[in-house]
Amino acid sequence: MTGPRFSEQFIDELKSRVRISDVVGRKVKLIKKGKEWSGLSPFTAEKTPSFYVNDQKQFFKDFSSGKFGDVITFLQETERLSFSEAVERLAGEAGMQLPSD
Numbered sequence: 818m819t820g821p822r823f824s825e826q827f828i829d830e831l832k833s834r835v836r837i838s839d840v841v842g843r844k845v846k847l848i849k850k851g852k853e854w855s856g857l858s859p860f861t862a863e864k865t866p867s868f869y870v871n872d873q874k875q876f877f878k879d880f881s882s883g884k885f886g887d888v889i890t891f892l893q894e895t896e897r898l899s900f901s902e903a904v905e906r907l908a909g910e911a912g913m914q915l916p917s918d
Contacts, residue, residue, distance in 0.1 A: 834911040837888040
């Protein structure tokens with residue numbers, strides 16, 4: 818899903834410039850496990866890690882809460898941002914110029 822301002826091409830380029838593990842790693846202590854990263858859920862109080870991040874596939878999956886998605890969804894869920902706000906924040910971090918309206 819892209820907002821009216823952001824083309825699918827812009828979103829794809831943005832996600833290719835930002836590693837999801839870097840963004841998630843600001844909120845969750847991640848440990849490398851093979852091709853994935855794991856950590857405790859940022860959405861539930863758990864003692865055994867059931868939260869996974871995959872940089873190659875650019876998604877997170879939280880088995881304790883059932884939440885999953887990409888880097889934009891993660892920011893929306895953890896920072897309570899709208900889609901546009903999450904995209905704007907990531908674009909700033911990636912040094913990308915936002916498309917004009």
